[in-house]
Amino acid sequence: xxxxxxxxxxxxxxxxxxxxxxxxxxxxxxxxxxxxxxxxxxxxxxxxxxxxxxxxxxxxxxxxxxxxxxxxxxxxxxxxxxxxxxxxxxxxxxxxxxxxxxxxxxxxxxxxxxxxxxxxxxxxxxxxxxxxxxxxxxxxxxxxxxxxxxxxxxxxxxxxxxxxxxxxxxxxxxxxxxxxxxxxxxxxxxxxxxxxxxxxxxxxxxxxxxxxxxxxxxxxxxxxxxxxxxxxxxxxxxxxxxxxxxxxxxxxxxxxxxxxxxxxxxxxxxxxxxxxxxxxxxxxxxxxxxxxxxxxxxxxxxxxxxxxxxxxxxxxxxxxxxxxxxxxxxxxxxxxxxxxxxxxxxxxxxxxxxxxxxxxxxxxxxxxxxxxxxxxxxxxxxxxxxxxxxxxxxxxxxxxxxxxxxxxxxxxxxxxxxxxxxxxxxxxxxxxxxxxxxxxxxxxxxxxxxxxxxxxx
Numbered sequence: 487x488x489x490x491x492x493x494x495x496x497x498x499x500x501x502x503x504x505x506x507x508x509x510x511x512x513x514x515x516x517x518x519x520x521x522x523x524x525x526x527x528x529x530x531x532x533x534x535x536x537x538x539x540x541x542x543x544x545x546x547x548x549x550x551x552x553x554x555x556x557x558x559x560x561x562x563x564x565x566x567x568x569x570x571x572x573x574x575x576x577x578x579x580x581x582x583x584x585x586x587x588x589x590x591x592x593x594x595x596x597x598x599x600x601x602x603x604x605x606x607x608x609x610x611x612x613x614x615x616x617x618x619x620x621x622x623x624x625x626x627x628x629x630x631x632x633x634x635x636x637x638x639x640x641x642x643x644x645x646x647x648x649x650x651x652x653x654x655x656x657x658x659x660x661x662x663x664x665x666x667x668x669x670x671x672x673x674x675x676x677x678x679x680x681x682x683x684x685x686x687x688x689x690x691x692x693x694x695x696x697x698x699x700x701x702x703x704x705x706x707x708x709x710x711x712x713x714x715x716x717x718x719x720x721x722x723x724x725x726x727x728x729x730x731x732x733x734x735x736x737x738x739x740x741x742x743x744x745x746x747x748x749x750x751x752x753x754x755x756x757x758x759x760x761x762x763x764x765x766x767x768x769x770x771x772x773x774x775x776x777x778x779x780x781x782x783x784x785x786x787x788x789x790x791x792x793x794x795x796x797x798x799x800x801x802x803x804x805x806x807x808x809x810x811x812x813x814x815x816x817x818x819x820x821x822x823x824x825x826x827x828x829x830x831x832x833x834x835x836x837x838x839x840x841x842x843x844x845x846x847x848x849x850x851x852x853x854x855x856x857x858x859x860x861x862x863x864x865x866x867x868x869x870x871x872x873x874x875x876x877x878x879x880x881x882x883x884x885x886x887x888x889x890x891x892x893x894x895x896x897x898x899x900x901x902x903x904x905x906x907x908x909x910x911x912x913x914x915x916x917x918x919x920x921x922x923x924x925x926x927x928x929x930x931x932x933x934x935x936x937x938x939x940x941x942x943x
Contacts, residue, residue: 496654504658510576516553520659528651531623550834553579558586563835591820594661601797604665612668623648630676633708644677663795672698676711689714721899724942730864739928751818760880776804780843787843787927796828813840846929850918859894880909903942
């Protein structure tokens with residue numbers, strides 16, 4: 487369905503399902519319960535050689551229930567949402583919870599803690615225009631493919647894709663919370679190839695937005711995939727040694743992601759975080775902030791309330807380089823003697839856990855070219871694969887590809903190398919460029935890291 491009437495109909499159905507699940511759980515013997523009901527629809531179109539390669543369309547309603555009984559919890563989910571299925575789910579969840587281990591920190595929010603805003607009005611996280619049909623998506627994918635193939639040296643486009651998804655959700659709980667919203671995603675991508683045999687190289691470009699109107703033109707995405715691929719022609723291994731490394735903005739968010747993982751209350755509460763003793767201590771260079779804003783309009787991770795019904799709000803995770811707080815849901819907050827940061831997320835068949843929404847790292851004032859000049863000799867990383875990251879010690883090792891830098895200039899493309907260091911040391915040496923891109927769930931510029939180990943030829 488599209489339009490206001492369709493959205494209201496979806497919301498009404500999902501609200502009724504979620505509230506029915508909670509009622510059934512209480513009737514079956516649960517002390518507390520919360521439930522999610524979701525309606526999802528998606529279309530994905532792949533083209534190759536100017537023709538349709540694959541089309542996928544999915545639509546359905548799924549429900550999930552969590553019950554709590556005296557510090558014990560269990561979660562169940564189903565795609566059957568009939569009255570008999572709801573009653574059966576509730577009985578099964580209660581039986582499972584009675585056999586679960588006790589955790590006295592588990593429990594729903596108090597009514598006074600709950601968000602008063604129960605929808606996403608003003609956040610604009612669901613495109614309210616007519617949903618694109620498969621014909622329109624195929625046209626977008628074909629335009630991206632054509633643009634990539636137009637670049638001299640591109641031998642083929644492995645795939646070009648355009649997709650759309652919309653998800654409506656409703657959360658209800660026995661503490662009185664009941665609220666929901668919709669979210670949409672539009673995406674275009676292309677993967678281009680140059681060369682043949684052992685000399686073959688590939689790269690890609692992809693963009694996604696909440697609103698179709700905010701997407702770049704598909705020709706821009708196709709051209710970018712081609713340019714990135716052609717730049718990789720003739721890639722070889724770099725020398726081995728200790729060098730500065732510039733994480734391109736395509737991958738720099740992964741570095742900040744490791745910091746966020748270490749500041750996650752789940753890891754801290756288990757004692758399995760290399761930042762477990764770092765609260766109110768420097769973890770980034772002085773003057774660098776890492777903020778979170780779940781209320782940015784039209785951004786992919788925005789949400790008015792978290793998965794436990796608490797109101798979301800902007801906050802500083804790192805301020806002036808100093809770690810100011812953990813990312814917490816209710817249970818991890820209670821374990822650490824702190825309030826939840828309204829960061830809970832959950833799936834249909836899983837309990838809440840802390841996560842981040844729309845993070846922003848302070849950009850620098852130097853351009854990428856200026857940072858390359860300061861590097862002199864080193865490595866620019868544009869893609870990574872595989873990972874060996876010790877969450878307790880911060881020891882870090884990843885496969886990487888990118889470009890070798892000599893005399894402050896990109897000299898040649900690089901593949902088949904490994905980069906290594908310790909995250910705590912690496913993050914304290916960061917220099918940020920001024921090239922962060924908008925519309926990302928993690929708005930992070932290119933980052934220069936000093937003194938890492940490169941294992942290549």
